[in-house]
Structure formats: structure tokens, C-alpha cells
Amino acid sequence: MPRKEPLVALDEPEAESRGWADHALHAEVRTIAMESLWESLWSRPAEWRILAEVALAMLLGGVVGLERETANKPAGFRTHMLVAGSATLLVAIAFTLVDRSVQARWSDAVTADPIRILQAIIIGVSFLGAGTIFRGERPEEIQGLTTAASLLMSSAIGIAVALRQFVVAVGITLLVASVLRILGKVEEYLHRRARPE
DSSP states (O other), rough: OOOOOOOOOOOOOHHHHHHHHHHHHHHHHHHHHHHHHHHHHOOOOOHHHHHHHHHHHHHHHHHHHHHHHHHOOOHHHHHHHHHHHHHHHHHHEEEEEEHHHHHHTTTTTTTHHHHOOOOHHHHHHHHHHHHOEEEEEETTTTEEHHHHHHHHHHHHHHHHHHTOHHHHHHHHHHHHHHHIIHHHHHHHHHHHHHHOO
16 A cells, blocks of 8 residues: 655645646646547547447438428337437447457357347337327227338338448438328328218
């Protein structure tokens, strides 16, 4: 155990000079720590790539969610963003885990089946989707199926981003938004025509 120096009363000028010295030392330590932090952050391109992919997935999920939000559905803008982002993150983390186990020579102990993470995502989103489905006022009326399907599609968009299928992800986002907006209006029109006056 290191020996502690006894506490000594300092006169004011000495205390002031030591205070400035301590302050300068703390400032230098903070500067070195910040430089080290920035150096550490910028030396991790794989993590920045994952972060960028999650942001892209959330943006694309937000496009789908925006339509649901404007239609005043139970799962809207934020939910769709989070579903797409979490799907991307989970796939990226799974791939990172497999890469690390191979690098650590655990490949004999760890086997990777990429379908399992997809199954886990789909099961999780299915629970969310089930929460958006409910029976309407009439027994034959069921509401929320389209929102549940859009949540599933948002997770698929997130998976596509994680697999770096960016054209597919953007294309599917545009297709889903079109189906929800344009075909939703066509469906309303057909329902109005089918109702007896």
C-alpha cells in the first residue's frame, strides 16, 4: 500500500500555485483522454458502418411508418423506425459475433446459422404485430392486419440493409409505401362502391 503524505497547511500563494498546477495537470489529462477517445472511436470503422446502416434502416422504416402514422394506426412512425433499426442491429451483431469467434479460433465450438437470427427477428416482430391486430365492432371486421404486415416488412427492410442489399431495401421501401398509400385509396374506393346505398 503506498504511503500517504501527511496533510500540510499551505499558505495562500503556495496553495494558489499548486491549484493552478493541479488545474493544468487535470486539463492535460483531459486533453490526452479526449484525444485517446477520438482516436479509439475513429479506429473502429466496422462499428461506424453498423451505426450508419442502422441509421439508414431507421430512415427507411420511418418512410413506411410515416404512412401508418398519418393513417392514425396503432404502430406508426417511431415503431416502424425502431423495428427496422433493431433488425439491422441484430443481424450486424450476429455477424460480428461469428467473425470474432472465428478469429478467436472458436470455430469448432461455435457454428453459425444465419437463418436463426432471421427467425428470432421475425418471431419478435410477430409479437409486436399481434398487438396491433384486434377485432372491430362487427365480428367479421378485423383491424390492424395491414399495420402488422408493414411491421414485418420494416424488419425485412432492416435485414436487407444489414446484408448490404441497399437497392433492395430502398426499392422495397418505395413499394411498401406505394402499396400502403395508393392501394389503400383504391381499397377505400372499392369498399365505398360495394356498400349498398
